[in-house]
Amino acid sequence: MTWTVRTCLFFIGFAWVGTQTQPASGMENSFDLESGYLVSVLFDRGHISRNGLYVTLKDRLQLHSNSETGSTWSAEAAVRGFAGEWLRLPSASAVADLPQGQWALRTSGREAELNIRALALEHNAANWNLRLGYQQVAWGETFGFFIADVVNPRDLRDPLFVEMDFIRVPVAAANLKAFWGNFRVQAVATPVPRTNIMPPRGSPFDFVPRELGSIPVVDAPRYSWNRLGRDAEGGGRISYLFFEKVDVAALYYYHWNRTPVYEFGLADNAPALIEVQTRVQSVGTSFTYALDSVVFRGDALAHIGQPLQPQGMEPALRRTEYQAIVGMDYSSENEWVIGGQYHYDRFAGNQYHWVSGRIQKRLFNGKFEPEVFVFQGVGNDDCWIQPKFAWHVDAHITLNVRADLLWASTDRSSGVLAPFRGKSRALAWIQATF
Amino acid sequence: MTTQKTITPRAQSRRTWLRVFAMMALPMTLWFISARPAQAAEPSAEDILRKADDVRNPAENYFLRVKVTSSNTSDISEFEVFIRGKDKTVVKTVQPARDKGRNMLMVNENMWAYVPNLKRSVRVSLNQRLVGQTANGDISRMRWSGDYAVQIEGQNDKEWTLLLKATKKGLTYEQLRVWVEKGSFHPVRAEYLSSAGKVLKRASFRAYKELCGRVRPSEIAIHDAVKKDDHSVIQVLLMEVKTAPDSMFYPDNLQ
Numbered sequence: 001m002t003w004t005v006r007t008c009l010f011f012i013g014f015a016w017v018g019t020q021t022q023p024a025s026g027m028e029n030s031f032d033l034e035s036g037y038l039v040s041v042l043f044d045r046g047h048i049s050r051n052g053l054y055v056t057l058k059d060r061l062q063l064h065s066n067s068e069t070g071s072t073w074s075a076e077a078a079v080r081g082f083a084g085e086w087l088r089l090p091s092a093s094a095v096a097d098l099p100q101g102q103w104a105l106r107t108s109g110r111e112a113e114l115n116i117r118a119l120a121l122e123h124n125a126a127n128w129n130l131r132l133g134y135q136q137v138a139w140g141e142t143f144g145f146f147i148a149d150v151v152n153p154r155d156l157r158d159p160l161f162v163e164m165d166f167i168r169v170p171v172a173a174a175n176l177k178a179f180w181g182n183f184r185v186q187a188v189a190t191p192v193p194r195t196n197i198m199p200p201r202g203s204p205f206d207f208v209p210r211e212l213g214s215i216p217v218v219d220a221p222r223y224s225w226n227r228l229g230r231d232a233e234g235g236g237r238i239s240y241l242f243f244e245k246v247d248v249a250a251l252y253y254y255h256w257n258r259t260p261v262y263e264f265g266l267a268d269n270a271p272a273l274i275e276v277q278t279r280v281q282s283v284g285t286s287f288t289y290a291l292d293s294v295v296f297r298g299d300a301l302a303h304i305g306q307p308l309q310p311q312g313m314e315p316a317l318r319r320t321e322y323q324a325i326v327g328m329d330y331s332s333e334n335e336w337v338i339g340g341q342y343h344y345d346r347f348a349g350n351q352y353h354w355v356s357g358r359i360q361k362r363l364f365n366g367k368f369e370p371e372v373f374v375f376q377g378v379g380n381d382d383c384w385i386q387p388k389f390a391w392h393v394d395a396h397i398t399l400n401v402r403a404d405l406l407w408a409s410t411d412r413s414s415g416v417l418a419p420f421r422g423k424s425r426a427l428a429w430i431q432a433t434f
Numbered sequence: 435m436t437t438q439k440t441i442t443p444r445a446q447s448r449r450t451w452l453r454v455f456a457m458m459a460l461p462m463t464l465w466f467i468s469a470r471p472a473q474a475a476e477p478s479a480e481d482i483l484r485k486a487d488d489v490r491n492p493a494e495n496y497f498l499r500v501k502v503t504s505s506n507t508s509d510i511s512e513f514e515v516f517i518r519g520k521d522k523t524v525v526k527t528v529q530p531a532r533d534k535g536r537n538m539l540m541v542n543e544n545m546w547a548y549v550p551n552l553k554r555s556v557r558v559s560l561n562q563r564l565v566g567q568t569a570n571g572d573i574s575r576m577r578w579s580g581d582y583a584v585q586i587e588g589q590n591d592k593e594w595t596l597l598l599k600a601t602k603k604g605l606t607y608e609q610l611r612v613w614v615e616k617g618s619f620h621p622v623r624a625e626y627l628s629s630a631g632k633v634l635k636r637a638s639f640r641a642y643k644e645l646c647g648r649v650r651p652s653e654i655a656i657h658d659a660v661k662k663d664d665h666s667v668i669q670v671l672l673m674e675v676k677t678a679p680d681s682m683f684y685p686d687n688l689q
Contacts, residue, residue, distance in 0.1 A: 032534075070495075070679040129681045138554035165553040179684050186686065239686075244542050247557065247685075288557040290544060292604060295557050331559045365506040395509040395530035431532070 026064040033057055056080040056117070069126040078117035117170055128178040134170040137188055139237060139251055141286045141297040142325040142341060144356050144375060148299040150253045150282045151188055151233075155197040156260065159205055160404045160420065169194050171233075182241035189234040192227070193256055195220045195277070204423055207260045208273060218267045220256075220277040231256075235282075249286040254279065261307040263316045276307045276316045293333075298326035308348050322346040327356075335362040343375075345416065352415055353378040367392050382415030383407040402427045479584040482594055485619035486612065487577045490639075492646035492675055494519050499528075499672035502568050505665045512671075515573055522683040523574040537688050540574045543604035546685040555685040560604050568656060568666045571606025578612070581605055592616055607634070621651065625659075633659040645673045 034056040058078035065071050120133030140148030144162075152168040161167060173190040199205045201217060208217055223231045235253030242248060257280045265274040284301030301323050307316040327341030337360040345352040355378060360371040368391055375384040385405040392398050403426040408417035477485070498515040512529035525538040535550035546555040560571060575581070582598035582605075589595060598610040609627035614620065620642060626635040636659055639651035650673070658664035681687055 070677040070682070072679065124679045124681050124687070126680050129679075129687060136553050138552065140554075141557065163551040165551050168553070177681070177684075177686055179681055184684055184686060241541075241544070245544065247544075290557055290559055290604070293559045295559055297557065365504075367507075392509075392532065396532065398532050 028062045028064075030060045030062075031058070054080060054082045058118070070124075071126060072124045074122045074124070076118045076120050076122070078119075080115045080117050082113040115170075127180060128176065130177075131175040132173075134172050135175060136165070136168045136170055137173070137175060138164065138168075139249075139286070140299045141288050142299045142327055143339070143358065144341065144373060145325065145343065147301055147323045147325060148251065148284055148286055150251075150255060150258060150301075151190075151235075153194050153196040153256075153258060156207075157197060157199045157203065157205065160406075160423070160425070169197060182244070184239040185236065186238075187234075187236040188253070189232060191229045191232045192225050193223050193231055193233045195222060195256065196258065196260060198260060198275070205420070207419065208262060212273060216267060216270070216272045217262070218265070218272050218274045220275040245291075246289045247287060251282070251284050251286070253282045255282065256280065257305075257307050259306065261309045261316050263310055264313045278305065278307050278316075278318065280305045280307075294328055294330050296326075296328045298324070300324035300326075306347070319348070329358070335366075337361070352380055354380075354382060354415070377415045377417075379413070380415035381407065381409040381413045382417040384417060398431045400428065400431065479586045479594075479596055480579065482586070482614055482619065483579045483582070483584045483596060483598070483612075486614045486621045487579050489618075489620055489648070489650055491517070491576050492648065492650070492673060495675070495677040496646070497672075497674045497676040497678070498573075498670060500573055501529075501669045501671055502573075503667050503669070504568070505663055513573060516676075516678040516682065517576060518678060518680065518683055520577055520580050523576075524678070524682055524688070525570070525574050535689070538570060538574065539683060539685055539688050540570070541683060543602055545570065545574075546688060548688040553689065555688045557685075560606055568668060569606045572654070572656065573668060575606060578610065582610065587611065589616075593622060618649075620649075626656075635659055641669075645670065646675055 060076045062072055062074040065073055116134050118134055120131050120135045122131040137151035140146050152171055155167045171190045171194050173188055175188050177186045233255040237249050237251040239249035257278050261276040262273040263276055281304040282301055286299045289296045303321045305318045306321040307318055310316050324344045325341050329339030331337050339358040341356045343354040356375040358373045362369050371388040373386040388402045390400050405424045406420050408421040410418045495518045500513050502511040509530050514526040516524040521542045523540045527533045527536045537548040539546045545558050545560050547558045548555050583601050584596050584598050587595045587597040593613045593615055596612045600608045607626040608629040611625040613622045615622050621639045623638045625633045636657045638655045641653040642649050643652050652670045654668040656666050
């Protein structure tokens with residue numbers, strides 16, 4: 001292949017979703033099971049980089065406690081497991097020839113991973129609800145980059161994989177929401193935070209330059225229950241639907257930095273790259289407004305105390321960084337969705353501008369769903385084209401094909417995609433659901 | 435001197451007619467007065483529409499489980515619909531399995547859709563299609579009164595023909611023509627019209643049966659007005675008077 005695809009990830013999943021809903025008197029249980037097989041191929045080396053079986057189990061039990069107000073209690077638990085190399089693939093042996101730790105996503109033997117995706121108890125009352133336990137909290141209204149999604153850390157082992165349900169790291173939090181007419185208020189507290197899951201050294205998406213490969217890296221400390229509350233994160237959001245049309249929200253969250261930054265320091269009296277962990281305050285606003293077939297949306301945030309990646313030996317500076325995305329999308333009656341966004345970032349004293357567009361159309365009675373997302377720098381060289389195609393073979397089987405084609409420079413006209421330069425990839429996902 | 439009044443034959447005739455008129459006026463007036471209550475019993479267009487709504491909606495707050503089949507796909511879609519009052523609806527997708535979790539919330543003329551792979555509610559416009567010929571509004575907006583100004587366009591012995599014009603922006607259909615059966619107030623059929631009056635879709639309300647203590651339509655068949663073979667059938671599998679908590683009808687709680 002001549003095009004600049006350096007890596008290719010094949011995500012071949014066979015998912016089986018079983019659902020049992022047993023409405024009994026005041027009790028409902030719903031159970032989902034999804035199982036699949038994941039294979040990643042790096043095109044530039046022709047190696048299998050990931051090869052394993054995954055299983056996601058989810059159960060939700062709901063109890064109706066009061067038939068007049070409709071209040072309910074519910075418990076939700078979801079886990080996702082991954083177990084490597086159940087299938088011997090032709091090029092699997094080539095992986096072993098790679099230097100140790102070369103690729104983060106490669107499997108070494110039957111590596112296993114188990115993630116709690118949800119473990120929460122929830123009470124829904126007439127005009128408030130409280131959710132306690134491991135959960136995801138989604139904020140923000142725009143697409144492509146989820147700048148207002150600050151409550152959960154992220155799994156950054158594949159930062160271009162933007163299916164947020166996969167990459168948000170669930171946190172043990174208390175999440176209280178209250179509602180009065182058009183007014184909504186939400187408070188979130190995470191007494192023991194979690195950190196981003198970082199790509200291992202040498203992986204395609206490792207944030208540490210390969211030239212610094214010999215220097216040890218000290219990961220951010222993991223927070224423990226022994227320090228309950230002392231490392232806590234917290235904040236909230238208030239929203240109001242003005243004139244029954246314009247939904248405006250203001251948000252604040254006090255958290256540890258989500259952007260990975262490393263600075264030089266000493267670890268065991270030896271030079272090391274230390275992952276910076278510092279407090280950041282994110283303050284922002286979101287809005288949506290629907291006018292017939294057009295929806296306007298926007299997010300704007302200031303991150304106060306955001307650490308900046310130093311270019312040399314100096315410590316990381318803390319600055320206030322700004323991000324904003326505004327856009328609109330139009331839905332036609334013949335099922336076209338056309339959207340456009342303007343993105344603005346101000347970091348490290350520089351201002352960056354981008355535009356993005358999204359076109360989506362359902363074809364042949366919804367059997368085919370092609371979509372293209374284009375993100376183009378204005379005054380910088382960033383370019384990200386993400387074509388997607390979903391083919392619903394029948395009610396159970398869907399074939400998804402996707403590519404992330406990236407162009408970026410590392411010189412003065414670089415943008416935010418510079419770390420991903422040359423990491424274009426294609427992705428295919430077969431999903432079967434029952 | 436006395437003056438004798440002479441009565442001309444013409445005046446005599448006038449008096450006779452006045453007597454006849456007075457004799458008839460009394461019973462006519464009485465008949466007219468007695469007839470007025472009968473005229474008042476003739477329901478207004480608004481009453482007809484409200485009663486037709488009552489046929490389709492058992493209570494302010496209720497729950498529906500519906501199945502949607504379409505001519506252009508072998509897929510069967512199933513939805514759970516929670517209706518609260520006149521303007522709040524949550525639609526949860528149960529089938530097909532691949533779309534499970536794609537829930538929708540409608541509050542007045544605002545709509546949000548839940549995107550499972552983002553785990554986030556996204557504001558969307560109302561005219562997005564649910565499946566086949568079925569628009570979101572076909573199952574999430576079950577009441578016409580309040581949304582439409584109505585007038586009686588015509589009637590015969592069996593039915594009223596109502597013309598409904600949207601009083602709000604953003605509704606799924608700008609105009610509707612609805613035929614309502616006299617006596618039972620059962621909606622029989624409808625035409626969904628563009629603002630210019632062009633027929634977009636035709637619907638028939640059928641398979642009337644006992645649901646929630648009253649005879650109600652258990653199927654709505656919707657046909658495309660141009661592509662006659664394109665049609666969808668919404669079948670009510672279950673209807674229960676059930677109150678979902680108000681907190682469920684907010685985009686933050688759509689998952």
